Amino acid sequence: METAEGATADLPGPGADRGQEDPGPGVADTEVPGAPVSRRRGGRAATVSMADVAKLAGVSSQTVSRVSNGHASVTEETRRQVLAAMKELGYRPNSAARALRRGEFRTIGVITFTLATTGNVRTLEAIATSAAREGYAVTLLPVAVPTQDEVRGAFSRLEELAVDAVIVIMEVHLLDAATVTLPPHVQVVVVDSDAGDHYTVVDTDQAGGTRAAVRHLLGLGHETVWHLAGPAGSFAAQRRADAWRATLTAAGRTAPPLVRGDWSAQSGHRAGLDLAARAECTAVFVANDQMALGLLRALHERGRRVPEDVSVIGFDDIPEAGSFLPPLTTVHQDFAEVGRLCVATALRKMRQEGPSCGTTLVPTRLVERASTAVRRPARG
Amino acid sequence: METAEGATADLPGPGADRGQEDPGPGVADTEVPGAPVSRRRGGRAATVSMADVAKLAGVSSQTVSRVSNGHASVTEETRRQVLAAMKELGYRPNSAARALRRGEFRTIGVITFTLATTGNVRTLEAIATSAAREGYAVTLLPVAVPTQDEVRGAFSRLEELAVDAVIVIMEVHLLDAATVTLPPHVQVVVVDSDAGDHYTVVDTDQAGGTRAAVRHLLGLGHETVWHLAGPAGSFAAQRRADAWRATLTAAGRTAPPLVRGDWSAQSGHRAGLDLAARAECTAVFVANDQMALGLLRALHERGRRVPEDVSVIGFDDIPEAGSFLPPLTTVHQDFAEVGRLCVATALRKMRQEGPSCGTTLVPTRLVERASTAVRRPARG
DNA sequence: TGCTGTTATGTTTACGTGAACATTTCGGTG
DNA sequence: CACCGAAATGTTCACGTAAACATAACAGCA
Numbered sequence: 001m002e003t004a005e006g007a008t009a010d011l012p013g014p015g016a017d018r019g020q021e022d023p024g025p026g027v028a029d030t031e032v033p034g035a036p037v038s039r040r041r042g043g044r045a046a047t048v049s050m051a052d053v054a055k056l057a058g059v060s061s062q063t064v065s066r067v068s069n070g071h072a073s074v075t076e077e078t079r080r081q082v083l084a085a086m087k088e089l090g091y092r093p094n095s096a097a098r099a100l101r102r103g104e105f106r107t108i109g110v111i112t113f114t115l116a117t118t119g120n121v122r123t124l125e126a127i128a129t130s131a132a133r134e135g136y137a138v139t140l141l142p143v144a145v146p147t148q149d150e151v152r153g154a155f156s157r158l159e160e161l162a163v164d165a166v167i168v169i170m171e172v173h174l175l176d177a178a179t180v181t182l183p184p185h186v187q188v189v190v191v192d193s194d195a196g197d198h199y200t201v202v203d204t205d206q207a208g209g210t211r212a213a214v215r216h217l218l219g220l221g222h223e224t225v226w227h228l229a230g231p232a233g234s235f236a237a238q239r240r241a242d243a244w245r246a247t248l249t250a251a252g253r254t255a256p257p258l259v260r261g262d263w264s265a266q267s268g269h270r271a272g273l274d275l276a277a278r279a280e281c282t283a284v285f286v287a288n289d290q291m292a293l294g295l296l297r298a299l300h301e302r303g304r305r306v307p308e309d310v311s312v313i314g315f316d317d318i319p320e321a322g323s324f325l326p327p328l329t330t331v332h333q334d335f336a337e338v339g340r341l342c343v344a345t346a347l348r349k350m351r352q353e354g355p356s357c358g359t360t361l362v363p364t365r366l367v368e369r370a371s372t373a374v375r376r377p378a379r380g
Numbered sequence: 381m382e383t384a385e386g387a388t389a390d391l392p393g394p395g396a397d398r399g400q401e402d403p404g405p406g407v408a409d410t411e412v413p414g415a416p417v418s419r420r421r422g423g424r425a426a427t428v429s430m431a432d433v434a435k436l437a438g439v440s441s442q443t444v445s446r447v448s449n450g451h452a453s454v455t456e457e458t459r460r461q462v463l464a465a466m467k468e469l470g471y472r473p474n475s476a477a478r479a480l481r482r483g484e485f486r487t488i489g490v491i492t493f494t495l496a497t498t499g500n501v502r503t504l505e506a507i508a509t510s511a512a513r514e515g516y517a518v519t520l521l522p523v524a525v526p527t528q529d530e531v532r533g534a535f536s537r538l539e540e541l542a543v544d545a546v547i548v549i550m551e552v553h554l555l556d557a558a559t560v561t562l563p564p565h566v567q568v569v570v571v572d573s574d575a576g577d578h579y580t581v582v583d584t585d586q587a588g589g590t591r592a593a594v595r596h597l598l599g600l601g602h603e604t605v606w607h608l609a610g611p612a613g614s615f616a617a618q619r620r621a622d623a624w625r626a627t628l629t630a631a632g633r634t635a636p637p638l639v640r641g642d643w644s645a646q647s648g649h650r651a652g653l654d655l656a657a658r659a660e661c662t663a664v665f666v667a668n669d670q671m672a673l674g675l676l677r678a679l680h681e682r683g684r685r686v687p688e689d690v691s692v693i694g695f696d697d698i699p700e701a702g703s704f705l706p707p708l709t710t711v712h713q714d715f716a717e718v719g720r721l722c723v724a725t726a727l728r729k730m731r732q733e734g735p736s737c738g739t740t741l742v743p744t745r746l747v748e749r750a751s752t753a754v755r756r757p758a759r760g
Numbered sequence: 761t762g763c764t765g766t767t768a769t770g771t772t773t774a775c776g777t778g779a780a781c782a783t784t785t786c787g788g789t790g
Numbered sequence: 791c792a793c794c795g796a797a798a799t800g801t802t803c804a805c806g807t808a809a810a811c812a813t814a815a816c817a818g819c820a
Contacts, residue, residue, distance in 0.1 A: 097806035099476035265703030323645030
């Protein structure tokens with residue numbers, strides 16, 4: 001299994017790449033068409049530079065640069081020759097030199113606390129996809145513990161990092177207070193925050209989603225709606241709780257005491273055991289789907305049927321939500337759109353086009369499944 | 381909400397960073413201590429280079445470089461002066477120039493298909509954390525659709541990318557066949573693959589985990605164990621299915637027909653409806669927890685009680701597994717360790733120390749919860 | 761034919777860093 | 791006191807790219 005042989009880790013299929021035209025400028029294959037399979041030197045492979053390509057193509061390196069960047073005013077003939085030379089030598093632009101020369105890295109940094117919550121992950125994925133489409137790379141900056149020290153650490157790592165913009169997926173109050181400084185001209189976009197007056201913020205319309213959920217439950221005849229909230233530190237949790245209370249108040253109902261979890265299914269289960277004991281609780285709006293999962297189990301364990309005895313609505317619409325027992329009615333978040341907007345906003349800010357602060361909200365959608373029902377007349 | 385004012389997006393707290401010594405060399409604050417708050421020029425901010433620091437400190441830029449890199453043979457006195465100058469000017473090493481000069485990027489690329497499966501996400505998170513600890517950044521390369529074209533696309537994007545090594549979290553057969561070429565001297569480490577003879581592979585001990593699960597069920601008195609497998613394209617799924625069959629055979633049992641899902645809870649639900657109809661099915665080993673979730677719901681819907689009528693074991697031990705109905709017995713994967721090993725292996729390969737191929741397996745652990753029980757005598 | 765304007769290409773240079781080599785300084789020694 | 795060697799610091803240069811500034815080639819036109 002362990003061969004001591006010093007072969008490089010190149011991919012197989014050395015000669016199989018004929019006939020496939022490279023899509024963009026500056027992209028070419030590594031393999032020298034006719035060369036034998038092993039041709040790597042002992043140490044690190046030599047880097048092919050524009051000068052090498054220029055020499056082979058019989059042009060100046062500036063012309064190679066022009067071809068590589070798709071500039072106009074290069075004869076079709078010349079361009080062909082240069083591309084051929086690139087391919088033959090396996091030329092690959094050196095991004096470090098490019099970044100040095102251009103003064104930009106074409107990279108976006110993403111600072112995120114945990115990847116344990118679906119929302120963060122989905123947003124990250126969407127950011128990565130959008131960024132790739134725009135020709136930007138995404139660098140991940142994990143923060144192990146959401147303390148200010150850790151956040152400050154991430155930002156100081158960031159200082160040495162090659163990024164043009166930063167997207168922060170995190171409660172920003174950790175950021176506000178942290179005495180962090182950013183490299184000049186690095187732009188920031190923030191998700192999950194109410195810091196719209198200081199930063200550019202992109203977020204799901206927490207309030208709108210919450211209103212839809214609460215109103216739906218009231219519309220089903222429930223006297224009031226209980227709320228299982230997320231942790232106190234989260235702005236998203238805060239916003240959902242505020243909107244829940246405001247919606248009830250606006251409808252002339254009394255808000256029952258707020259129950260708090262920490263986003264985890266376990267905390268949902270604990271809260272559920274508590275709520276199951278209260279016969280007056282017939283409708284619960286849970287701040288995320290994972291807690292709703294735990295809540296459903298607790299209600300089941302205590303013999304409270306969903307949706308006959310208790311209606312439950314979650315938030316997020318994670319892929320598994322439709323497979324819960326029963327399938328969960330929940331507020332769908334469009335994470336893909338959030339990610340897309342983050343990238344678009346960051347790029348706009350880099351081009352000095354967008355405003356330096358302000359909030360963009362992404363609408364939600366209530367997905368009705370089987371965990372909500374019309375309220376039955378009082379039990380027993 | 382949208383202010384047109386052209387202020388920069390700098391972080392607040394301009395003067396609050398006094399008295400905090402910078403931890404390493406080359407790190408300094410942005411703010412000029414006595415300067416007023418607004419001092420950014422219209423366009424992009426001027427970059428402070430080593431030469432600027434050198435001039436202020438009254439030394440050569442080479443000395444600044446030495447201080448920045450912690451080299452010896454710099455007087456304590458000189459070092460102090462340089463550090464002070466760095467701080468005053470807000471010097472920040474230019475990573476592009478560094479990369480160009482040093483020939484390495486201190487960056488690891490991670491190619492991954494989807495972030496929808498817990499395993500990939502957890503592995504990615506561990507990779508990012510380990511890499512950060514080693515002073516490496518992580519660049520994310522999402523592949524939208526796992527087709528060879530897409531994979532090839534990711535690799536060609538990679539060609540322009542500033543990475544020293546690549547970790548692939550994906551079934552590698554897509555990679556083997558794709559006629560991709562890598563930049564020279566970029567190292568590859570692969571997760572979820574059986575390509576150990578071509579690549580360096582780090583993976584969970586799928587076979588070991590499966591054996592433990594199947595034997596546990598047999599030990600509970602079940603005649604045989606059914607298997608709900610992952611999609612045909614996945615090596616992990618393949619390995620689990622193979623080990624399931626082998627373990628049954630070794631125990632002298634007959635393997636029932638294999639049922640296939642696609643990792644999703646929905647597919648687990650579909651398969652569960654099917655299995656629920658077969659009275660002889662009393663034990664199911666499910667290839668991941670998400671499908672197990674769907675399966676549990678299907679069994680419940682069809683009145684088959686878990687674990688009284690049917691025992692179920694999952695694979696992964698996702699955080700929610702303990703909150704399933706009933707809490708799921710499952711095979712725990714140590715994703716953190718997988719990620720750590722990926723980074724360690726990649727770095728070792730970059731230093732030409734490790735072998736060029738071979739497989740490293742990370743052991744699993746069976747977590748017993750409430751979805752398995754001793755087999756009851758035949759029903760009815 | 762000579763002039764002008766446009767287009768294709770070449771030459772020079774700087775981006776910020778850090779290795780290699782050169783120089784200075786200084787305490788110690790014959 | 792001349793000299794040596796080590797330590798501290800300075801100078802030169804190249805990394806690969808691309809902007810800025812030449813220059814050459816050539817078509818259109820008076």
